Amino acid sequence: MAENQGSPPARPVRVLIAKPGLDGHDRGAKVMARALRDAGFEVIYTGLFQTPEMIAAAALQEDVDVVGLSILSGAHMVLFPRIIDALRARGIDDVLIVAGGTIPDDDIQPLLDLGVAAVFGPGTSLGEAARFIRDHAPVRHDVP
Amino acid sequence: MSRDATPGLGVRLLSGDLGALARAATLVENGDPVGRVVVENIHPRTGRAHVVGVTGPPGAGKSTLIDALIGELRGRGHRVGVILIDPSSPISGGAVLGDRIRMGQWDRDNHVFIRSMAARGHAGGLAPTTAALIHLFDAAGFDPILVETVGVGQGEIEVAHLAQTTLLLQVPGLGDGVQAIKAGILEVGDIVAVNKADLPGAEELVHDLTMMVTADTDPDGWSAPILLTNATAGEGVRELVDRLEAHRRYLDITGAGRRRKEIAARFEVFGLLRQELEQESPLHLLQKDQIDRWRGAISDVVERKRTPGAAVALLLGQAAPSPS
Ligand SMILES: Nc1nc2c(ncn2[C@@H]2O[C@H](COP(=O)(O)OP(=O)(O)OP(=O)(O)O)[C@@H](O)[C@H]2O)c(=O)[nH]1
Ligand SMILES: [Mg+2]
Numbered sequence: 001m002a003e004n005q006g007s008p009p010a011r012p013v014r015v016l017i018a019k020p021g022l023d024g025h026d027r028g029a030k031v032m033a034r035a036l037r038d039a040g041f042e043v044i045y046t047g048l049f050q051t052p053e054m055i056a057a058a059a060l061q062e063d064v065d066v067v068g069l070s071i072l073s074g075a076h077m078v079l080f081p082r083i084i085d086a087l088r089a090r091g092i093d094d095v096l097i098v099a100g101g102t103i104p105d106d107d108i109q110p111l112l113d114l115g116v117a118a119v120f121g122p123g124t125s126l127g128e129a130a131r132f133i134r135d136h137a138p139v140r141h142d143v144p
Numbered sequence: 145m146s147r148d149a150t151p152g153l154g155v156r157l158l159s160g161d162l163g164a165l166a167r168a169a170t171l172v173e174n175g176d177p178v179g180r181v182v183v184e185n186i187h188p189r190t191g192r193a194h195v196v197g198v199t200g201p202p203g204a205g206k207s208t209l210i211d212a213l214i215g216e217l218r219g220r221g222h223r224v225g226v227i228l229i230d231p232s233s234p235i236s237g238g239a240v241l242g243d244r245i246r247m248g249q250w251d252r253d254n255h256v257f258i259r260s261m262a263a264r265g266h267a268g269g270l271a272p273t274t275a276a277l278i279h280l281f282d283a284a285g286f287d288p289i290l291v292e293t294v295g296v297g298q299g300e301i302e303v304a305h306l307a308q309t310t311l312l313l314q315v316p317g318l319g320d321g322v323q324a325i326k327a328g329i330l331e332v333g334d335i336v337a338v339n340k341a342d343l344p345g346a347e348e349l350v351h352d353l354t355m356m357v358t359a360d361t362d363p364d365g366w367s368a369p370i371l372l373t374n375a376t377a378g379e380g381v382r383e384l385v386d387r388l389e390a391h392r393r394y395l396d397i398t399g400a401g402r403r404r405k406e407i408a409a410r411f412e413v414f415g416l417l418r419q420e421l422e423q424e425s426p427l428h429l430l431q432k433d434q435i436d437r438w439r440g441a442i443s444d445v446v447e448r449k450r451t452p453g454a455a456v457a458l459l460l461g462q463a464a465p466s467p468s
Binding site: 011012014033034036037038039040041042043044045046047051053054056057058060061062063090091 | 162163166167169170174232233235236237238239240241242244245249250251252257258259260262264
């Protein structure tokens with residue numbers, strides 16, 4: 001292939017967006033999915049009421065680089081540890097985990113300690129979130 | 145990236161390792177050389193799975209029906225692979241892959257594997273590497289493999305080349321079936337499901353479509369059955385799986401199965417050839433002495449010394465088509 005001058009094909013970053021928990025509002029998650037699409041990401045949108053097991057199974061099958069969790073129900077301190085455990089149980093320890101929704105300031109540090117890379121509050125612009133994800137998406141080994 | 149790890153990935157995939165399947169799929173989609181090696185290695189072990197294309201207009205209920213099919217197929221003991229294709233944005237290259245929303249809770253079942261795929265600029269309802277992903281699923285023991293196309297309008301029916309069985313969805317309210325005739329999509333359906341049976345006009349549409357397709361019996365005796373389904377409620381799904389199995393048997397006992405596989409192989413080989421040729425300079429394909437011929441042929445076309453058809457003939461070493 002020495003003659004081939006073409007640059008290697010760009011590798012789209014794959015992002016899973018999931019809504020764990022029981023609140024039935026996914027407008028914010030959909031807006032974020034669209035914004036990330038417009039920033040060139042491939043977004044797998046899994047919808048409402050996702051259990052930690054469903055999120056982990058989807059992350060594995062879709063081989064995503066990033067898991068974005070949108071949560072409005074207030075159950076994040078219960079659900080996030082379970083989601084992270086479910087991911088690890090499937091050997092997924094190299095994805096970037098980000099969170100959005102309504103998360104009180106006091107809970108942000110404990111979530112970061114759990115391994116969440118960033119918490120996007122209501123004040124975060126879509127552009128900022130997309131930029132953070134682009135800058136921090138893991139450069140992974142090709143073989144797990 | 146280490147090539148040493150490649151045999152490991154292929155071996156793990158063949159043993160049914162789902163993480164290996166997922167990662168191999170990513171590598172293949174990205175055109176990574178490691179992915180290509182994996183496909184080369186596993187290819188001899190593939191070709192057994194029943195590939196079922198699921199196509200139809202946007203919003204017809206393809207994903208919902210696939211979810212219902214998974215349940216019925218699991219009940220019959222099959223290990224079910226699903227590939228869900230959605231369009232990429234032509235502007236950003238990104239995509240929102242939303243078919244997975246319709247999938248139920250299969251997370252505890254290792255015999256269901258669902259993968260979303262962006263079309264990445266490919267027209268025709270599939271993605272450029274769908275054929276290769278099918279091989280990966282096949283190697284990992286999934287059979288059948290259900291492939292949902294991008295919601296098709298008129299004529300994006302590539303999946304019929306790749307699948308052994310094409311399931312075409314129609315829904316009431318989009319016309320009386322004449323649209324399907326005009327677009328020639330009715331012909332690609334080995335089985336036609338009129339979905340949203342709960343909506344008005346469904347039975348009438350079945351009637352209209354039945355009138356239109358009864359004339360089409362293929363040389364080996366298959367004529368497309370037209371079924372009513374309500375994917376949301378799971379109605380008609382058992383009959384649908386019966387028909388899928390009947391079509392598979394028909395392919396096995398007549399010569400039709402072999403013919404379908406030849407069509408699929410030709411489609412895949414031509415697809416790869418086209419991808420190579422569409423690169424800005426497919427020169428790496430050519431021997432040194434051919435490179436000059438290639439460049440010369442392109443210049444000739446620009447300068448109107450040669451027609452595009454004559455350039456192709458030159459490159460293939462054939463006699464140029466003579467103007468009549
Ligand atoms: N009434 C009724 N609605 C249905 C039926 N099947 C699916 N739907 C609904 O139709 C909508 C679209 O369903 P999908 O399964 O996403 O359709 P699709 O063909 O996969 O859509 P695209 O992938 O976007 O082209 C959803 O709101 C479904 O709930 C049905 O049998 N009856
Ligand atoms: Mg769909």
